[in-house]
Amino acid sequence: METYQKLCWDIEVNLQKLLEDLNYDTVNNLLTFYRAYKKWGRGDFITFFRSYSPPVCPPNLTCVGLALELWNRLCILDDEFPNISEHFFIVSCEENIELLEQYISNGRFLDPYSVEKEHVLLALKIQVGNRQGILLSDPGYHIGRVVTVMKDKSYPHTGWFVQSNENNMKKEYSYEYSGLSNDFIEWKSLNVKGEVVQSSESALIYVARAYQTAVDVTERRNLVYNFRSLLSRDQKGHLIAGIYFKMKENSDEFTMFYKEGDLKRRVKMKFSQFSKGEEVDGISAELINKCNEQLNLPVNSLPQLLREIGEMMQDRSFVSIMLGVNNDIGMFAEHY
Known part of the structure; x- marks a missing residue:
């Protein structure tokens, strides 16, 4: 023992x-x-x-x-x-x-x-x-x-x-x-x-x-699963910060969370806020930087990541086909 x-x-x-x-x-x-x-x-x-x-x-x-x-x-x-x-x-x-x-x-x-x-x-x-x-x-x-x-x-x-x-x-x-x-x-x-x-x-x-x-x-x-997340954890497995979103057709929304003192803040944002050439407002930029830091990512990595996700989400053909495959996998497993 x-x-x-x-x-x-x-x-x-x-x-x-x-x-x-x-x-x-x-x-x-x-x-x-x-x-x-x-x-x-x-x-x-x-x-x-x-x-x-x-x-x-x-x-x-x-x-x-x-x-x-x-x-x-x-x-x-x-x-x-x-x-x-x-x-x-x-x-x-x-x-x-x-x-x-x-x-x-x-x-x-x-x-x-x-x-x-x-x-x-x-x-x-x-x-x-x-x-x-x-x-x-x-x-x-x-x-x-x-x-x-x-x-x-x-x-x-x-x-x-x-x-x-x-x-x-x-x-x-x-x-x-x-x-x-x-x-x-x-x-x-x-x-x-x-x-x-x-x-x-x-x-x-x-x-x-x-x-x-x-x-x-x-x-x-996992590649075609309709829920995606990027999460940092502490040693006990408690969530510290991250982003998560559902893959949906015509969707532009994600949730970001991070720690502020003993509290956990959650904010809903849009991927389109981070499109190329778009100016991110000061408050959003500050929140993104906090989350970026608590995710232990290189400086300014998170805005670039959100921009790439937004471009993918705008590819309606890809999103539709991917969700169809995810649904088919679920249907097979449920009915066989």
Whole structure:
């Protein structure tokens, strides 16, 4: 037990440093994809989407890149825990599942048309004495702690914990082996206001074997997802600053947030404010500079990024086709 506790501590040190060092970013991978599509000559979008090889390059990382980067950083633990980095593996996660029994019992997870595999985590199978369990690390969901899931649900099983608490709204998570199959971890999420549960969701993490196609499937699927964000986190995974927006036809709006003292400020703005040749008013420029700094971006990078996003959003043909593919993926997964 003491050895395991030391291991968890060492992993958390590296995990928390990664959260602080690297943003969660689903904006730049889309812009890179868009530039490549334009350079390709705007032929058949589906053909390009299927043949495109998504780059995974720091510092612009989604959940896939963050999990891989954490794995790479944990190689440092091999000095104290010989060859332990060889035993980590990427696991896949299916989110927002309503019928868990149907998904597992009917083998839906084996059908490539009925899954999306939207998320990935880093895992390590463990044995404490003769007790089986698994260790999970999830930098993509900003979780600044190691999660331990024991089959017998006894210590060091993590159980329920508060992931975030803002504006009187708590987000609570729990992970445990599914009662339907030990091949899965059931991840439960609650949104609690005051003492009242406002909403709940369940996801399934497949832990029976390593997920070999995280880049080809999950990173690719992310390219056409209709919600984009660029977020900085502190060591505990709390959000500091960022931008987020929905990909919608004829849309020009995004939300920016940043910290001001102990408060978090949110401002709705328009991408068109940053069009080439347009003068950004003094107040907007000041707010953008604050967000730019708290995102740890090079000076004046954020206005340029917003300009590029705005130009992409004005490409109505691209946005329409992309949203159509996103919808098709969702429809396949829902109806198969």
